[in-house]
Amino acid sequence: xxxxxxxxxxxxxxxxxxxxxxxxxxxxxxxxxxxxxxxxxxxxxxxxxxxxxxxxxxxxxxxxxxxxxxxxxxxxxxxxxxxxxxxxxxxxxxxxxxxxxxxxxxxxxxxxxxxxxxxxxxxxxxxxxxxxxxxx
Numbered sequence: 001x002x003x004x005x006x007x008x009x010x011x012x013x014x015x016x017x018x019x020x021x022x023x024x025x026x027x028x029x030x031x032x033x034x035x036x037x038x039x040x041x042x043x044x045x046x047x048x049x050x051x052x053x054x055x056x057x058x059x060x061x062x063x064x065x066x067x068x069x070x071x072x073x074x075x076x077x078x079x080x081x082x083x084x085x086x087x088x089x090x091x092x093x094x095x096x097x098x099x100x101x102x103x104x105x106x107x108x109x110x111x112x113x114x115x116x117x118x119x120x121x122x123x124x125x126x127x128x129x130x131x132x133x134x135x136x
Contacts, residue, residue: 005059009062009063012071013067015133015134027110027114031047031050034103034107035103037103041100043096043104047107050077050080054075054076057073057074058071061074068130069122070125071121072119082111085111086108089105
């Protein structure tokens with residue numbers, strides 16, 4: 001039976017431990033919802049593009065490989081995002097202030113932490129951890 005595209009990803013999220021569901025909620029809020037407030041600022045656009053492209057990649061991986069640690073590569077688009085965010089924080093500080101600055105600092109922090117978690121997940125996957133949360 002064919003299911004809606006992305007439904008396996010959502011099912012996997014709902015089977016994750018509660019603290020990881022909370023982490024995902026923070027990622028969605030900081031990198032997927034709050035940037036809408038700052039449109040059309042370039043850093044908000046880049047953040048949204050990286051977020052949406054990562055979600056699409058995650059949906060595809062979950063459909064093909066299940067809800068495994070391979071999903072860590074869905075945040076590959078966040079590597080250039082992190083670089084752009086850090087450059088913006090350092091070099092564009094005169095035009096980044098107030099709420100935009102606070103959001104960018106929060107987004108840069110959660111993007112960095114997410115990528116650190118992803119490195120460990122990818123290493124775990126390459127070492128043979130292929131457990132699929134949808135099969136448990």
